[in-house]
Amino acid sequence: MDKLLSVAPSPHLKSSTGVPGLMFGVVIAMMPVLVLSVIFYGLGAIVVTATAVASCVLFEAIIQKYVLRHKITVSDGSAVVTGILLAFNIPSDLPVFMIILGSLVSIGVGKLTFGGIGNNPFNPALVGRVFLLVSFPVDMTTYPNPTGLNASLAESYIDASSGATPLTLIKEGIKAGKPVSELMTQVPDYADLFFGDMGGSMGEIAGIAIVIGFLYMLVRKIITWHVPVVIVSTIFAFTGILWLINPEQNADPLFHILTGGVLLGAVYMATDYVTSPMTIKGQVIFAVGIAIITVVIRVYGAYPEGISFAILIMNAFVPLINRYVKPKRFGEQLSNG
Amino acid sequence: MLKTFAKGGIHPPENKYSANQPIVSIVPPDTVTIPVTQHIGAPSKVIVNKGDAVKAGQVIAQSEGFISTNIHASVSGKVVKVDSIVDSSGYKRPAVFIKVEGDEWLEGIDTSDALNENISVSDEEIIPKILEAGIVGMGGATFPSHVKLSVPRGKNAEFLVINGVECEPYLTADHQLMMEKGKELITGIQILMRGLRVKNAYVGIENNKKDAIKHLTVLAANHQGIEIVPLQVKYPQGGEKQLIKAILNREVPSGGLPIDVGAVVFNVGTTFAVYEAIQKNKPLIERVLTVTGKSVTKKGNYKVRTGTPMKHVIDAAGGLPEDTGKVISGGPMMGKALNSLEVPVIKGTSGILIIPDEEAHRKPVQPCIRCTKCVQVCPMGLEPYLLQVLSEKSMLERAENEYIMDCIECGSCSYTCPSNRPLLDYIRLGKQQVGKLIRSRKQ
Numbered sequence: 001m002d003k004l005l006s007v008a009p010s011p012h013l014k015s016s017t018g019v020p021g022l023m024f025g026v027v028i029a030m031m032p033v034l035v036l037s038v039i040f041y042g043l044g045a046i047v048v049t050a051t052a053v054a055s056c057v058l059f060e061a062i063i064q065k066y067v068l069r070h071k072i073t074v075s076d077g078s079a080v081v082t083g084i085l086l087a088f089n090i091p092s093d094l095p096v097f098m099i100i101l102g103s104l105v106s107i108g109v110g111k112l113t114f115g116g117i118g119n120n121p122f123n124p125a126l127v128g129r130v131f132l133l134v135s136f137p138v139d140m141t142t143y144p145n146p147t148g149l150n151a152s153l154a155e156s157y158i159d160a161s162s163g164a165t166p167l168t169l170i171k172e173g174i175k176a177g178k179p180v181s182e183l184m185t186q187v188p189d190y191a192d193l194f195f196g197d198m199g200g201s202m203g204e205i206a207g208i209a210i211v212i213g214f215l216y217m218l219v220r221k222i223i224t225w226h227v228p229v230v231i232v233s234t235i236f237a238f239t240g241i242l243w244l245i246n247p248e249q250n251a252d253p254l255f256h257i258l259t260g261g262v263l264l265g266a267v268y269m270a271t272d273y274v275t276s277p278m279t280i281k282g283q284v285i286f287a288v289g290i291a292i293i294t295v296v297i298r299v300y301g302a303y304p305e306g307i308s309f310a311i312l313i314m315n316a317f318v319p320l321i322n323r324y325v326k327p328k329r330f331g332e333q334l335s336n337g
Numbered sequence: 338m339l340k341t342f343a344k345g346g347i348h349p350p351e352n353k354y355s356a357n358q359p360i361v362s363i364v365p366p367d368t369v370t371i372p373v374t375q376h377i378g379a380p381s382k383v384i385v386n387k388g389d390a391v392k393a394g395q396v397i398a399q400s401e402g403f404i405s406t407n408i409h410a411s412v413s414g415k416v417v418k419v420d421s422i423v424d425s426s427g428y429k430r431p432a433v434f435i436k437v438e439g440d441e442w443l444e445g446i447d448t449s450d451a452l453n454e455n456i457s458v459s460d461e462e463i464i465p466k467i468l469e470a471g472i473v474g475m476g477g478a479t480f481p482s483h484v485k486l487s488v489p490r491g492k493n494a495e496f497l498v499i500n501g502v503e504c505e506p507y508l509t510a511d512h513q514l515m516m517e518k519g520k521e522l523i524t525g526i527q528i529l530m531r532g533l534r535v536k537n538a539y540v541g542i543e544n545n546k547k548d549a550i551k552h553l554t555v556l557a558a559n560h561q562g563i564e565i566v567p568l569q570v571k572y573p574q575g576g577e578k579q580l581i582k583a584i585l586n587r588e589v590p591s592g593g594l595p596i597d598v599g600a601v602v603f604n605v606g607t608t609f610a611v612y613e614a615i616q617k618n619k620p621l622i623e624r625v626l627t628v629t630g631k632s633v634t635k636k637g638n639y640k641v642r643t644g645t646p647m648k649h650v651i652d653a654a655g656g657l658p659e660d661t662g663k664v665i666s667g668g669p670m671m672g673k674a675l676n677s678l679e680v681p682v683i684k685g686t687s688g689i690l691i692i693p694d695e696e697a698h699r700k701p702v703q704p705c706i707r708c709t710k711c712v713q714v715c716p717m718g719l720e721p722y723l724l725q726v727l728s729e730k731s732m733l734e735r736a737e738n739e740y741i742m743d744c745i746e747c748g749s750c751s752y753t754c755p756s757n758r759p760l761l762d763y764i765r766l767g768k769q770q771v772g773k774l775i776r777s778r779k780q
Contacts, residue, residue, distance in 0.1 A: 005662070006698060015753050015755075327715075
């Protein structure tokens, strides 16, 4: 009797990159942002992130085991990514119970209700964030001022002095009829905006760190450049036009890019595999949509920032985009012409 | 910047352990089993009976219909029986069993190694002689070569493309053939150019075989119309549609053939067989193949008679390693896993790859995370994740509209999927069902 051989259809080779590898790659790409938020917001940033990650992972395991009676899949790392993203989207002095509640909504409602990883139409972290925003509007829109690394936990987390974000300052000011040139003197300069010295949610303040994370994910081939670059350049172009038309009524494009989580959303959230289109062409449409909706919300809507809503709205269009936007097939033109 | 195809593709580890190993002839076994289906198309009709004495090179099964070809005895001896065997496809097929006695060749076959560059046949004789010699595509597709050379009315052959890409990891037989039989290949190319009546031939070779590029470029310099084209290393560049795109920047239309863009593609192994058929009067009864794998002791390139059981070839290469998990006929990306080592080597067997047990099993399947990697690597511009679902759910018309029949089954999607999804398994199933649907519509 011959030795028994394994038989399977080709291919017999398999690349070594698996889902945990990709998710872990995203986690590494988010580390520079975390480091910068700890530098500016101190221990509060750690408390918030640890709470969000722990509760996302725990809720996923508990719901899978006791409610869905399903295999526990937390080892794929996607709940860790959701937890960190949720933390990046909230102020670093948000009370613990709110973070836990937000995590429950992210994982429970945003992800597992739809069938878990791969099946959720909306970005889970953003579902949690928007839930918190509409439930606790005051806590979610007052941001701690940067305290620095040396501040005690009490200073940085429990009773951190809070203020408005630069974007809110400008928005409120324009509404009150003040010219932009005067308002701009009240906000940090561009270098501070880029290097993170401003009020905001944990993850949105650190432009430089986000750019590093973006480059890392490009090099590791976790994402392609299309979605982030198209979002940022479209927002730049759109706000640029508005600014050129009336510079006293509209903030300049660079200010728009560096504030209100544009970079955070473009790099880490709009690129979420599950909730973005399957073709490059579709991703470009998706990105342009996000950019336009963001600017419309900022300039004409009630909220100072808008990228979270813009991403969620465009998430809803993804199945439609996938249905009608197809890759260019090999040999297609010739067969039709 | 070297040329390559535009869309998709992957870079699996090359693992070409047997590169530069000289070609070694393997002594024929005691009994060969020669299947009468070694090609795409109609099975050949057996014309020998039990007890007949045959010589090497003698026709034992005749071409039946246009898309078919001749099958020859690869050894001399006595026909023991004509019976069914399971071949590398996994199906039972008739085969001729020949007990080997001596090594006597049919008269008129030049078995020497002497180079013959002087082409004395007329252009008209080339195609019939290629059919007579039973030549089929030796890259794995086994399409009868005389059919490819017979350009249909209304089509025009402009270029001959020679496939020296050997993009499958592990395999090195074509590489070694280019190194050892370069002059013969150039003569084979000239014969094919005359058969097709074309003025230009391009030989595509990937840049991981720099020595072969250099060697053939020097040899081709004296011959007008033959150009060696170095290509970037990217799988599946050896797919004929990808190769034509890379070299000529022309896209074979969906559902079409290379001739629709004026190209005819031959593998280097096939080209060498054409040389032997025309210049040495020798039918296709032996071929060079790679025997390789991490634990194989004598990894190398071997010249093997058709009908030789895989086991005999593996024994000649040092025997089946202890840790064997899977034995593959062909390369790791498109080859077929064998369930028995009694399966014979046929005209299309490009290699025998032995994979250790720890690499022989698939990883558990996880849900699709819609990472788009399968769409990015598909060289045909398809959406494998979607075709998989459509096939699984038997949504055949939708699958047809999503161009499922364009899939070349290169396996890049399954290779790259981080969730280990069996994309190509389902797409193959869908292709079979859609093919049935299309055929039923025509009736």
